[in-house]
Amino acid sequence: MANKTNKLAFLSMPAPASYVAGLGRGASGFTTRSDIGPAREGPSAEVVAEAQAKRGEEAEFDPEQFQDPDNEVGLFAGTAYEADDEEADKIYDQVDNNMDARRRARREAREASELAKHRAERPKIQQQFADLKRGLSAVSDAEWENIPEVGNLTRRKRKREDRTFVVPDSILVGDRQKNEYENSLDSRQQEGGGFETPAENGTLTNFVEIGQARDKILSLKLDQISGTSSVSGTATSIDPKGYLTDLNSVIHKTEAEIGDIKRARMLFDSLVKSNPKHAPGWIAAACVEEHAGRMVAARKLIKAGCEQCPKSEDVWLEAARLHNTQDAKIILANAVQHVGQSVKVWLKAASLESDIKSKKRVLRKSLEQIPNSVRLWKETVNLESNPVDARIILARAVEVIPLSVELWLGLARLETPERAKAVLNKARKAIPTSHEIWIAAGRLVEQEAGAEGKDEATWAKELAQVDKTIELGVKELRKHQVMLTREQWLKEAERCESEGSPRVCEAIIKATLGMEVEEEDRLDTWVGDAKSAEEAGKVGTARGILAYTLRVFPDRKSIWQKAAELEKIHGTRESMLAVLSRAVHHCPQAEVLWLMSAKEQWLAGDVSGARKTLEEAFVANPESEQIWLAAVKLEAENGELEVARELLSRARKVADTERIWMKAAVFERQQGQITTALSLLDTALTKYPKFAKLYMIKGQIHQAKTDYTAARAAYTAGVKACPKEVTLWVLASRLEEADGKSIKARALLDKSRLVNPKNDILWAEAVGVEERSGGSAQAKTLLSRGLQECPTSGLLWSMSIWAEPRATRKTRGVDALRKVPHDPEVICTVARLFWAERKIEKAREWFGRSIAAEPPDQLPGRDHGDTWAWWLRFEREHGTPEHQQEVINGCIVAEPHHGTVWPTVAKDVKNFGKKTKEILELVANSLE
Template sequence: MASKPNKLAFLSMPAPASYVAGLGRGASGFTTRSDIGPAREGPSAEAVAEAQTRRGEETEYEPEQFQDPDNEMGLFAGMTYEADDEEADRIYEFVDKNMDARRRARREAREASELSKARAERPKIEQQFADLKRGLAEVTDEEWSNLPEVNNLTRKKRKKDERSFVVPDSILVGDRSKNEYENALDPMQQENGGFETPAENGTLTNFIEIGKARDKILSLKLDQISGTATSISGTSTSIDPKGYLTDLNSVVHKTEAEIGDIKRARALFDSLIKSNPGHGQGWIAAASIEEAAGRMVAARKLIKAGCEKCPKSVDVWCAAARLHSTQDAKVILANAVQHLPHSIKIWTEAANLETDVKSKKRVLRKALEHIPNSVALWKKAVNLETSVTDARVLLARAVEVIPQSVDLWLALARMETPEKARTVLNSARKAIPTSHEIWVAAGRLLEQEAMKEGKTEEERKKELDRVDATIQSGVRQLRQHQVVLSREEWQRIAEKCEEEGSPRTCEAIIKATVSMDVEESDQLKTWIDDANEAAAERGKIVCARAILAHALKVYPDKSSLWEQAANLEKIYGTRESLDAILSRAIEHCPQAEVLWLKAAKEKWLAGDVAAARDVLGRAFDVSPESEEIWLAAVKLEAENGEISAARELLARARNLAGKERIWMKSAVFERQQGQIPTALSILEVALKRYPKFAKFYMIQGQIHQSSKNYSAARASFAAGIKVCPKNIMLWILSSRLEEADGKSIKSRSLLDKARLANPGQELLWAEAVGVEERSGNAAQAKAILSRGLQECPSSGILWTIAIFSEPRPARKARATDALKKTEKSDEPRDSAQVICAIARLFWAERKIEKARQWFERAVAPDSEPDWGDSWGWWLKFEREHGTAEYRQRVIDQCSAREPHHGRVWPSIAKDTANFGKRTSEILELVADALE
């Protein structure tokens, strides 16, 4: 029979490895002291999770349990990211965006409905009063002005209105009879005749005498007030009867708003001075409020309290003196000096209160006893002295007390004799070695001594050289004492010396400092810019001349520098200085043609033709092949009537320097002299040598056209166009020839061909418009003008034509468009022409000053002064509306600019009948020709 298994056998069996008693019931394993022995591990994570599952508890996961520690991108970070993964992510993202959009739409709709519902239940205040606000538009200005002012803004409890009581009838009756009087006599008066009444002591009262006495007293008072009588105290006041009503009208009546502002400001400053009584500005402001309100007594009372509370405040004492009369102010400032004996402002105010010079001197000297180191007080004291000796004594004492004051040293030097002044300046230089003003004053002193009368030129030159040496020594010693002024600062000091009449000191300063802080590679450009700015912008000619003189010493071979110096002397200098500059220029730069030509021209303009010939002869020796010099010599001889000499010079020039321009000038000269066959023969030879020079064909064609030989002229222009198709004037002259021959159709076709061969040329479009206008085709002219503006949108000539082709009311708008378009042009000539057209518009509207201003703008140096038509229009305008001075100014400015271009100017200037005429004469002819 088998034995039964023992159910309790497990009690004797060893426990499992990870057994914890009561683990299923929530117990946890622990170890006690009795369990000391080999360490045992606790239950594993799987066992714990299994036990929690049996108990129905959820397993807690850590947030980072399934993250990859390498890249933290999740569990599948190490897997390959394929195209289907990318597509899935894109789909999920698209779905998320759509869901977000739907949620947002629902949310916004819900919020809008809730908001509208809330607005319906609780509308805004502005919606509640919208109808009332619209009704404010009907309120009149009178109703607005009658609105009461709001004064009480402090939320304080207002006082209740005082109670009123009924007045008894007895009081009313008594008050009514108080002012009554009777004109009937009582019985006693009737007995005495109505004049005298017995008094209590039995005497009689004479009312007539009383009335006379009253009138006499009243008249006496009126006389005293009006100044005709003297009062008992010996003083009187006068009333101006004429100005009395004026004074009444000048009384300012404050409005209720201003009164309210004054009350609020008074309360504010009252609180300030009570909370902070030591704040001086608060007392001044409070007194100013009372002064503005017209309460001078209250203002003086407040400022007096301020003086007591703030005895160390200079401003409070000065304000108190201002608010009181002169005598009271003196007393106030005397008290102020007791508290603030070292205040310069108080002593100055006290001196200003005195009326006589002696009292002022006494106050200032008392002030200098307390404040001996005040430069301002010493200056005031010196200025009061009428004697030079006394002023010198004061200044000597001042420089002893304040040896660091440059102004006092300079003032003392100006009062001394030249010998003593030099000693004073030496002492000042030792006392203040860092002052540049003392060195400048020393240079000016030496210059004044040198310019005195009675000295020879050699002595004067030596003393002026001492000015240069003094300034150079001063700059050097200032650098040794670490006083380094910049080049710009020295230049400003030099300009100040020029303003004060010390040109040699100015030149010495420029000479000693012009090279400071300038790199050698930038010297030339920097000096040229400095000279231009000094002369053109600031008008400091001596400084500009000194800068250029130093630059010419460093760069004597720069012809541009010599030319700039010559231009400066021509504008601001004398004839002698200009000749000296040009003589030196041609010595240092003999190869510069422009300097030779300028020198010869200046000699000729001065009337010295022999000297001009001599200059050109020397120029021939240096540059025998220079066409400019040859042509200048020809012009000189021709304009002085030496025709044979000019013709001989041209012949020699054709042999020695036979360039295109020489041959052209030869032909033009012969044409001007009426030698047409000679001119044509010269042109034939020239065309064989230079067949591509367009001006030969132009001159030849014009000669034939003037002789009515249209076929020969047509052949010349055609030959020129064939060789030089890009020359615009050949096309234009050919077109004008056909138009003069009565063939307008051929003229149009030529211009069409010219525009095809030379697109974008404004002169061709302008000529085509002129052909149509002269033919009477206004509509066709406007169409061509429109096409031309499309191809040349910034053309000044075309815009000018367009402005005046419009009806008068539309011209202003057209001019505005033209000005905007031409401002973008690279050529200033386009904008200048439009500006001239605008000036003509103002002229047509009789706006004289505006028209003159716009004419000046059209010929300004930064615009286009070379456009001769603008000068002609301006002179024509001044003939009609200007004076002789205005006309002469236009002529002088035009002669200085010497214009060469324009639509009318070249044809008149190059006309053979105007040969030898000056610019002023050409200007007169152009003004006559303009329409």
């Protein structure tokens, strides 16, 4: 014991100063808070300075102690900025300004002299040519025109000489032998046969015998599998035809599925044992066994469930499902003993019967048990093929269940009109809160009014009764606190239209459209309702809403125009003319309504009626420019040229507008009276010098006569008077191009872009000039600059797509659609890309999208004539005559006026008087 004490005595002794625990085993030394004592604050700055002074040490130099006082982070960091400090700063600033002013004049004079000396040595380019520019003012127009053209020498490379090399004979021989083949066998192949190869031991292998042996072995294996011996001809019980079908019906379950089934079986077994009166547990347990393929076990379980839960209809229905038809009938017969009030059980029992008579017997038995079930009565009536028997059953049904709207309406449909009225009256008294009964009464009145053999007065009187019936129904419903919303009533109106009762639809709208709408919001709300109904395909509802709106606002031109457009698209020409005749009566000052009426009469072939309409329009609007021009067009289109000329002469005196003068000049030009047309233009230009179209027509007349000097003078005067008119700049540029002066055309377009920035038409024309003059690289550069300035221009994006190589056009098209997704020109270009790739259906779909596109702040796609022409060319190549006619009809209805090629063809003098169809054909033929 003493020895042990002495050995462990070192534990109570203090450790040596250099002792580190575990150092002999590779540990490293460390210190803890217990080794160095508690944490404490270090000496302050004052204590450190005092100790340094005692030791004779100098204090450390602080480099920031003399910091800029303006920053206030050094010596004066803790002081406040007072009024005297601000005054001192002002005095110092004043002194600095005075010192700077003393030398300012001298310094500025020195800088001016140095700049003048520098300019004298190196003058600006504009100063070098200032005298030449001043001299240009003395150059006459004739001298300016005689300046020779300068060729385009930009970005041209010398053509490299083609270098040729002599091809070696070895390459020629090798290429010649590349496609040769042997048609004979060598000696070794002739000895052993054509399909034999030498084996490793020198013998030849015959592949024909190997193939025959393989086929024989395969046939033996197939005979063994099918149980048929090719020798004996016997066969087993396997059905060779249904063998694969039976294999498909076998369900192979994985180990995971088997484990899940076992686990579910155990859980549901515990559930039905712990709570045997829980019907869903029995149903779930039976379904698990059914899924596992154990139908016997599933039927046993569901049978036990029926015994444990006899009052649950779901258990009985599941039991009937799991058994065959005969057993299911027995099960449901037992079910009605326990759940005789279950409608589902009786319906299931009726569905198990195969003949109609048995079904009727089951359903009538069910009605004895559940006489207040509407569904059972409906199923019973549906089985009756004789209307008399069905009427008897429904009569009994409404006696038993007087609050069922469906049964009352069904009985009314089977009765004669007179007796149906009595039935509906009884139904209205029994159920005063049903709006369906009132709507059915209105439909019955409409049906009686539509009977044959009635004069127009009687018919109109009976139709007016429909409005009274619906209006009375709305009032009665309000008395009984039945308040349907506007949206609900509009849905009922749309349903009546779908079921063939347009008069009831209109009556509902009349009685309910003004509900829940503020007086100041009525117009916008009703117009929105009509638009929504039209988009949903409910034209009758939209027509009724607009008709009611026009009764409230008969003097609104826009509503009459919407009603006329609705009839034009969805109605007949007679209905449209009827709307327009009422419209001009209520809005005699609306020129557009008179013009629409006259145009429709003209298109219908009633020229005299159109003349009469325009005469009435003259009376209401004697100084209307549009009506005068419409009358002139009507007479000119029908060959009455002298009458049209006389009308234009009178119009210039009565209306005297710039457009009438322009139309007079155009008319004389179309008739070949060029001198008269120029005289009219000169007179008009003195009156209206700011009307750009007069300059355009004058220039075009001179250009057609190849009098380029006079045409140039007209365009020059035009761009000076109307610098913002883009078309004038384009025509002037094309004149120079036609005269062979591409440089001047380019200069004109550059100047036009300075006057009219961010205009895509001018950029497109500039690109076209470069392409036609052969500068494709310069055209690409201009196109890029144009897209930078006009990033939302569909015209420039379309040109950029075609400027790309074929491989990258689709990518460029995607970029264009991402930038301008609703632009008709871009969509048409994408359709043409699909056309080039022979994707016919996609191309047709995208052409339709381009026509239907309606971009914001731009013209709709249907107004682009070039798009219609491209679509027609596509259908000519890949479509049927029906497709082509559909495009032509759509173009005639749309009447386009804009595009790149369309206006040029339509306004050509040679095409005067041609219809939209003929212009479409010409444009389609001229497209490249």
